[in-house]
Amino acid sequence: MTEIERLIALLSRLPGLGPRSARRAALALLSEPQQRLLPLAAALGDAARAVRACTTCGNLDTSDPCRICTDPSRDRSLVCVVEGVGDLWALERAAVHRGVYQVLGGVLSALSGTGPEDLNIAPLLARIEAGGVREVILALGATVDGATTAHFLADRLATLDEAPLVSRVGQGVPMGGALDALDDGTLAAALMARRA
Template sequence: MAQAIAGPEIERLIQLLARLPGLGPRSARRAALHLINRREQLLSPLADAMRVAAERIVVCESCGNIDTSDPCTICRDMGRDRSILVVVEGVSDLWALERAGAVRAGYHVLGGVLSPLDGVRPEHLALDGLVARAALPETRELILALNATVDGQTTAHYVTDLVAHLPVRVTKLAHGVPVGGELDYLDEGTLTAAMRQRTAV
């Protein structure tokens, strides 16, 4: 077992940073040292921002996005095309599409994808809310913007079957999204092209 190199407070900071995506123990130590060396400019403001975020962040009951208000900023935006609903796996995918500016529509976050191996079943996803929103008279199209993985495509087929009885057009992302690719890692140009070239399911 590695010997502690600092007090328990600093070790805890390093351990928590190491849990973040893309940060291993070595990167976490560097990040912690950087924060500590810049306490006034970084560490204190970051601690305050994280405290406020922990207190105020909520999940939008309509779409599943995270924000500091419910309904979220996107759901309150009256300039969006309410006839289109973009279905995504997670909030990171929603944010990726928003960064790309590929579409100004509504969203629905499923909270995952069907995965028998991981024990993720239909009841674990926000499918009831999706069907209810797809059944609204204003909804004309569902864009299935799910990752091009086996689980993502399985979920897309399941959603298509769920809404087959509704008068809603179902499309999916087209060229530009590689098989096995995840939306959050794609560049804005690729996402925009995929959104524009969506195809019927």
Template sequence: MPRAVAGPEIERLIQLLARLPGLGPRSARRAALHLIKKRETLMQPLAAAFDDALGKIVTCRVCGNIDVRDPCTVCTDAEREVGTLIVVADVSDLWALERAGTIRAKYHVLGGVLSPLDGIGPDDLNLSGLVQRVHQDEVREVILALGATVDAQTTAHYITDLLRGRDVAVTRLAHGVPVGGELDYLDEGTLSAAMRARTPL
């Protein structure tokens, strides 16, 4: 086991940074060193921002988005299409679609996708909330923006069956989303094309 080259506080910082997506041990060390070198201009403002966010960030009880208000900014936006509901697996997918700026609709965050291998079943996702919103909010179209992985497509088919017989059109993203691709890693142009070319299920 390699010996620690810094004090326990710095080692803890490195270990915590290494838990972030996309950061391994080496990247975490570089990030920690950069933060330490820029203590006054970067580390202190970042620590203050974390502290501020920790006390204010909430999960929207309507759609599942993360914001500093509940209901969130998206849900309270009066200019959005109330008859269209975009279903996403995670908040990162919601943010990706918002960056693309293709459609101004409401969202519903499932909190994941069905994955029997990982033990994630229908009861682990926000599916009951989706059915309730479709019924109560008079939704005319549900857009399944769930990516092209096997688990995502399984989830899309499950939701389609769940909404069958209701007076709502169920569509999904089409061209532009590669098989096995995740929405959060796609550029805005690809997401825009996929949203425009959505197809019925």
């Protein structure tokens, strides 16, 4: 396998890139090595050296604890539980959560054999037991596994001595969504979540 083939093979393993777009990307990089290829190689190396998982919340950042955990303006009594770092990034882009996070690193799944011991639940429990956590927001996906995980966590948190308030993100019609384009499950959830 030549260097070109190897580069295409590695690029095609990225989410969102198939063999065809990996070839186009490799060609774009190889056509401008100074402007595109070397900067990307350097950025990957820098990221590998600098980025680590926050030991407090599981976020990926260049400092540990991460900038969210150390930000004095964030409400440490409000912990938002998410499945992955991508979910945390999405909430941060929307700038809708002023508390801190706990990244589970997955959801419970019978199919893939993910049990509670595979998720970062212990750090969450430790933070609650250390005191000062008022509310835990379960911001998990509206999937069977997400709902199962939310249910499990709500039960587990209720057994704690200093049990915090546990809430879940609302379900219903997404912003800009037309009713006739939605699936039955979303329509049912939206009707159930109706407000006066």
